[in-house]
Structures are given as structure tokens and as C-alpha cells.
Amino acid sequence: MKLIIISGFLGSGKTTLLLGLVRRLTSGNGCDFVILENEVGEIGIDGVFLEKQGLQVKELYSGCVCCQLAGDLVVTLREIKDVLDPDGVILEASGLAKVESILDTLDRYYGELEGTMVISLADLERFELYQEEPMPFVINQIRYADLVVLNKTDSGDGELTATMAAKLAELNPDAEVIGVSALEGSNLDLVAERLGTWMRTTS
Template identity: 40%
Template structure:
């Protein structure tokens, strides 16, 4: 299976984007599975996604980058045995260290054949989060294959340019998209690109 990891700080729009990509992959048709990691006990996201008819597995009570990394490995094995999906989409918690998640999923070869890391940046809170959580936010950006600057419907063009400049500096190899998932601004090309790469 190919893996698409949709990471990014709490509330940056991970689940909203995940749903868009999942719907598109299902329509291809492409067999997909979703792994949701929630720190709390109640999987609101998972319940919502299941209502959309998607195959969802949940990991609760800890973070897949640390305490639940072994559980992620056995979950991927289970998903492979039960569904043999072409693509599995993972949403880590907003506090997950993506480097540790990458190390874990890379250890899952040959089940996992390809890994793509998308990192969402919340344009409305970028400055504040960057100042408060520099190591987490910068590592998330540095490891990404694609950085998605989300919620551009709520900020000025000059803000977007500043974030883009930072992102380019932190990770010159990443593709960068500035979008609004909710208002569907620049969403289509990004989803198309992702779906294309996951074929």
C-alpha cells in the first residue's frame, strides 16, 4: 500500500482535507483505508468519517509518534491483511512529531511501498504558533513533501507571501500550495495532484 500522511498542528484542517482526498480516491475507484490517531478517548472524527462510508481505524489514548508507535505498526499489518488498500491515509494528532511517525512507517516495508507527507500550516495562526512552538512547527515543515498553507480565505495576500517565504527557506525541496479547503480555493489542483501521485 501507499501511505499518505496528513499532518499539521491542532485544528489546521487535516480532517477537512483528508475527507476531500478520500472522497476523490474512492471515486477513482481506489481502495482506501484511513487511520485516525486521537489523543482523547472519543473519536469524533472517526465516527464522522465512517458516516461518510469510509473504512476507518482508530488509535486512541496516545500519540503514534511515541507511545503508540508499535500499535501503528500492528494496525498497518491488520489493515493490509483485512482490506489490502491501495492507499492508507494517516492523520496523526496535531502534536505528533512527524519524524518519528516517518521512522515508524518506514519500518513497515514491504507492506508500505511509498510514503507521502503532507503538512498543513494554519495561515491564521502561523505567526503565533511559530513563535510558541518553533521546534515542532519547523520540523513539521522541514520533513514535508508538500506543505499546504490552509485557511487563506482568512488572511491577506501579504501574510500568505510571508509564510510561503518562511516555508521555502525551511524546506526548499517541498511543493507548496496556498489554499482554503473549506472555501475550495486552489483545492482542486492540489487534490488532483495528490490523487495522481497516489495512483
């Protein structure tokens, strides 16, 4: 069982991206996925939305999997492996999550994964979050990503997109940066192709 972590600041489009990707991965690669939805709110919202789209969803809410719910994350991953054993789990982390802490928890307490891939979203509509004095957890999300997705490219011009992509590349020189509009579906095929390749070649 492989784990794909989708991280990104609040409202950056993680749920929309997840939905677009899982549809492509399921139909294009024949993979089956369980979605693990983490929200800091006391009531799950995104899980309801994804279930209405026909996806198999487990929810971890009222805290963040990078800290308060770290233990619940490990227990839930074990349960998913034991009961459902899917090809992959897609974890949508809360928008406040520090990715480094999630990876540290998995390293220490759940070594049975065949691989972990982190996709972090940056939000072009809120480019100012990444300039001057960016929030440490937002920078951490980008720094620990294997793939950075610059979302909402439909909302800005080419110059802003290029400036933001350059900033993201500076924060994480090892990760590919792909611009998308998750809402419109543009460039999601490319992200899905990267994920599909990773799913097939990682063991």
C-alpha cells in the same frame, strides 16, 4: 499499499482536508482508501465524523502514533494490509505528532509499504506559530513534508499568505507549498492532482 500521512498542528484543518481529498481521489482515480485516525484524546471525535461521511475508518486514540502508539501503528497497518489490502491508507496524525518519528518507526518496523507521502498543513489563521520561536514539533511537521499545504487562505489577505508561504518554503525548500481553503474547497483539486499522480507513479 501506499501510505499518505496528513500532519499539521492542532486545529489546522487536517480532517477537513482529508475529507476533501479522499472524495476527489476516490472519484477521480478509482482508488480505495482506508482512513487511519489518530487522536491524543481518550475518546475519538474525528473518526466518528469521518464515518458519518461514509468513509472506512480505523482509530488509534489516547496517544500519539509518533511515540506512545508507534507499535499500534505498525500492528494496525499490518492488519489493514492483510484484511482489506486497499490502494492506500491515509493516516491523519495527531496535531502533536513529530513526523520524523513516524517515518523512523515505519523505516524500522514496516518496510512493506509501496511508498509514503507526507502532507503537512500550516494554518494561516495561526501564522504566529511559525514565526520567531516556533514549536519544534510544528517545524518538524513542515520539514519532513513532501507537500506543504497552507490552509485557511480564505481567512487572510494575499500579503499574509505570500509571507507565510515564503516562511514555509524557507523551512522546507524541497517541498511544494500549495495554498488552499479546505473548508471552501478552493485549490483542493490541485492537491488531489499531486496525490493522484503520486499514487499512479509510485510503486
